[in-house]
Amino acid sequence: MIRPPQNRAGARRMLQQVAAIAGTTLIEAIQQPVAFLILLSAVLTTLLVPVFQFHRFSEDGRLARDSGLSCMLVFGLVLAAGTAGRSVADEIARGTAAAAIGKPVSRVTFVVAKWLGVCGVVAIFWCGVLAATLLAERCSSHFLTLKEFVGSATDPWTLALSFLGVLSALIVAASRHFFWRRRFGVAAFAGVALSQVAVAAVSGFYNRFGELYPLHGEAACECGAEHAHAATELLLYHPELNLRVLPVALLVLFALAIFAALATALATRLQTGAALAVCAGVLILGLAGDALTAGAPLFSLRGLLSGVLPDIQNFWLCDAVAREGRVAWVYVAEAGAYAATCCAICLVAGCLSFRERDLG
Amino acid sequence: MEVEKVIETRGLRKTFRDFWRRPTVEAVKGLDFSVRQGEVFGMLGPNGSGKSTTLKMLLGLLHPTKGEIRVLGAAPSDTRVKARIGYLPEVSHLHPFLTPRETLMYYASLFGMAHGEAVRRTAELLSMVDLTQAADRAVGRFSKGMARRVGLAQALVNAPELLILDEPTSGLDPIGCREVKDLVCLLAKSGVTVLMTSHLLSDVEDVCDRVAILDRGALRAEGKIADLLRKPEAVRFLIEGLSSEAVAALRSEIEERAGCRVQLDYPAMSLESFFLQVVAQDGRLRTFEMAPFLRATQGTREGEGGACSKL
Numbered sequence: 001m002i003r004p005p006q007n008r009a010g011a012r013r014m015l016q017q018v019a020a021i022a023g024t025t026l027i028e029a030i031q032q033p034v035a036f037l038i039l040l041s042a043v044l045t046t047l048l049v050p051v052f053q054f055h056r057f058s059e060d061g062r063l064a065r066d067s068g069l070s071c072m073l074v075f076g077l078v079l080a081a082g083t084a085g086r087s088v089a090d091e092i093a094r095g096t097a098a099a100a101i102g103k104p105v106s107r108v109t110f111v112v113a114k115w116l117g118v119c120g121v122v123a124i125f126w127c128g129v130l131a132a133t134l135l136a137e138r139c140s141s142h143f144l145t146l147k148e149f150v151g152s153a154t155d156p157w158t159l160a161l162s163f164l165g166v167l168s169a170l171i172v173a174a175s176r177h178f179f180w181r182r183r184f185g186v187a188a189f190a191g192v193a194l195s196q197v198a199v200a201a202v203s204g205f206y207n208r209f210g211e212l213y214p215l216h217g218e219a220a221c222e223c224g225a226e227h228a229h230a231a232t233e234l235l236l237y238h239p240e241l242n243l244r245v246l247p248v249a250l251l252v253l254f255a256l257a258i259f260a261a262l263a264t265a266l267a268t269r270l271q272t273g274a275a276l277a278v279c280a281g282v283l284i285l286g287l288a289g290d291a292l293t294a295g296a297p298l299f300s301l302r303g304l305l306s307g308v309l310p311d312i313q314n315f316w317l318c319d320a321v322a323r324e325g326r327v328a329w330v331y332v333a334e335a336g337a338y339a340a341t342c343c344a345i346c347l348v349a350g351c352l353s354f355r356e357r358d359l360g
Numbered sequence: 361m362e363v364e365k366v367i368e369t370r371g372l373r374k375t376f377r378d379f380w381r382r383p384t385v386e387a388v389k390g391l392d393f394s395v396r397q398g399e400v401f402g403m404l405g406p407n408g409s410g411k412s413t414t415l416k417m418l419l420g421l422l423h424p425t426k427g428e429i430r431v432l433g434a435a436p437s438d439t440r441v442k443a444r445i446g447y448l449p450e451v452s453h454l455h456p457f458l459t460p461r462e463t464l465m466y467y468a469s470l471f472g473m474a475h476g477e478a479v480r481r482t483a484e485l486l487s488m489v490d491l492t493q494a495a496d497r498a499v500g501r502f503s504k505g506m507a508r509r510v511g512l513a514q515a516l517v518n519a520p521e522l523l524i525l526d527e528p529t530s531g532l533d534p535i536g537c538r539e540v541k542d543l544v545c546l547l548a549k550s551g552v553t554v555l556m557t558s559h560l561l562s563d564v565e566d567v568c569d570r571v572a573i574l575d576r577g578a579l580r581a582e583g584k585i586a587d588l589l590r591k592p593e594a595v596r597f598l599i600e601g602l603s604s605e606a607v608a609a610l611r612s613e614i615e616e617r618a619g620c621r622v623q624l625d626y627p628a629m630s631l632e633s634f635f636l637q638v639v640a641q642d643g644r645l646r647t648f649e650m651a652p653f654l655r656a657t658q659g660t661r662e663g664e665g666g667a668c669s670k671l
């Protein structure tokens with residue numbers, strides 16, 4: 001018998017449960033020093049690329065971008081799978097999972113909320129590394145032909161600001177901890193990510209030569225063919241960031257969500273290390289997918305692999321933005337639907353496995 | 361009138377298996393027992409006798425290998441039923457980074473409680489378990505007894521109708537033990553059904569109406585404590601302020617008249633009462649107050665005073 005008012009109350013309670021479990025998962029995960037170290041390594045590696053560039057084949061920007069996106073994928077994979085493994089496998093072992101299931105929380109709600117919590121961690125990480133990637137590309141040396149300048153230009157101001165951002169996030173987190181006894185891990189993790197986003201936003205107030213806007217278009221920047229500014233146009237705010245990276249980065253985020261779902265499902269039965277190893281295997285096979293399974297007969301091991309593994313190549317389109325290329329938003333939407341399907345399959349498997357699991 | 365059975369198990373079995381699904385331990389072997397509405401039921405047994413395993417099956421945390429369980433008239437996995445149960449696990453499993461306040465708010469939100477209500481209950485429970493001072497420190501660094509208090513508070517956050525306590529007094533100081541026992545009695549008086557396990561036989565004797573004794577997964581004895589422990593042939597007089605001559609005279613008089621042996625003893629205070637008296641001199645003993653929201657919810661229990669009248 002279906003009684004709507006009760007169901008509405010039930011639905012509200014379920015949402016509240018999901019929010020509580022996901023929120024606690026997020027806080028616990030980013031409170032871990034290892035999560036913070038992963039974010040810090042990804043951001044610093046990305047920002048250091050423009051510092052140590054020696055080959056100037058006018059591809060410096062691309063190099064910075066590609067390595068930023070690679071950091072996003074690889075460090076993100078470790079973060080997603082590690083966090084999911086820890087927050088599910090460890091909670092089962094520690095008994096906090098049983099404590100939640102002893103309350104009116106269904107096992108499905110628990111698994112889905114855990115995944116959402118992990119996705120939250122990954123999303124904060126993603127914002128930070130995406131901003132760092134955009135900044136690294138801006139700071140790499142570019143060959144410019146402006147009105148009164150011809151030659152290679154780098155942007156040391158922005159690079160300095162980025163590192164300063166990381167440093168000040170750490171100082172703020174430490175002082176919050178010292179003076180107000182607030183959690184260091186949470187503030188440091190969110191702070192480092194936020195600092196990169198903030199620097200990316202602030203960098204729109206000046207051009208590569210450190211000249212503050214407003215400036216006349218032609219003198220201010222060289223934006224490429226697509227929206228060259230007329231000499232007379234007065235620019236007030238102009239972020240010189242390669243926003244074509246955004247759809248590519250979104251695809252990486254989708255891949256990370258799949259890995260989070262896969263690791264969540266695996267962690268209902270396996271230890272964190274094992275879940276992480278399986279995810280790394282899926283990444284490698286998934287990236288090699290095309291080469292591995294091309295032309296394989298349907299009923300063969302290779303055919304089976306191509307059917308079962310998510311095709312990670314679909315989410316790795318770094319090269320598409322080289323030389324002014326773009327990724328169509330329609331493609332992003334399609335890849336999003338594909339990723340959602342993969343996540344759903346993993347989560348259903350995870351729920352089925354967790355339903356049978358003894359928590360004792 | 362038939363008393364409603366809050367918990368009922370029939371032929372309950374649990375066999376733990378290893379990774380390859382080979383049986384490793386038969387923890388519970390065909391358990392039949394029931395807990396009635398409003399009683400305090402104690403479960404006793406040596407280590408590894410299957411007490412915790414049974415409680416976990418009642419909560420749907422472990423799946424029984426065989427047998428049937430009804431809790432509050434439904435299967436244990438039913439989330440609507442779990443909304444009416446409070447559970448204190450054997451080890452207080454807490455999120456180490458959360459403070460007691462955050463922990464209680466977290467559990468309150470798992471019950472879908474409105475924010476204002478959750479804040480009020482959290483404050484009342486923290487004061488009840490005497491953790492208001494430590495309310496904003498992370499529980500990861502708490503002592504065992506303090507963690508136990510947080511565990512106890514989280515078990516009560518939903519004002520449960522049925523309270524399942526796995527060794528509630530383990531790790532608590534004598535004051536804490538006494539408070540837990542007081543609490544169980546007060547809750548029982550206001551109509552809450554309590555199922556608890558303990559290794560401290562005196563705890564069980566003080567608060568439980570009925571007990572079951574488990575050994576190696578099977579039920580060995582079950583019944584009212586008074587019935588189980590009664591020695592029908594013995595009588596005890598308790599007389600205060602008698603001189604030793606009067607005692608000797610009385611003794612010989614009885615032995616002569618009734619023709620039976622009289623055993624004399626001088627009752628001493630229990631160590632627990634003595635400890636509580638000593639601590640009270642420091643003014644450390646606070647008056648225990650049950651959280652107001654727990655008082656309001658249930659109807660009061662009529663009829664017999666139960667085991668708690670001893671306290």
Ligand SMILES: Nc1ncnc2c1ncn2[C@@H]1O[C@H](COP(=O)(O)OP(=O)(O)OP(=O)(O)O)[C@@H](O)[C@H]1O
Binds near residue numbers: 384406408410
């Ligand atoms: N998850 C598990 N996997 C395998 N065996 C288990 C598991 N949990 C309990 N057991 C076994 O089941 C038996 C009963 O354990 P249980 O924890 O129920 O005992 P108990 O009566 O609560 O003991 P104690 O008084 O020490 O708490 C023990 O032999 C124990 O080793």
Ligand SMILES: [Mg+2]
Binds near residue numbers: 411412413450526
């Ligand atoms: Mg036990």
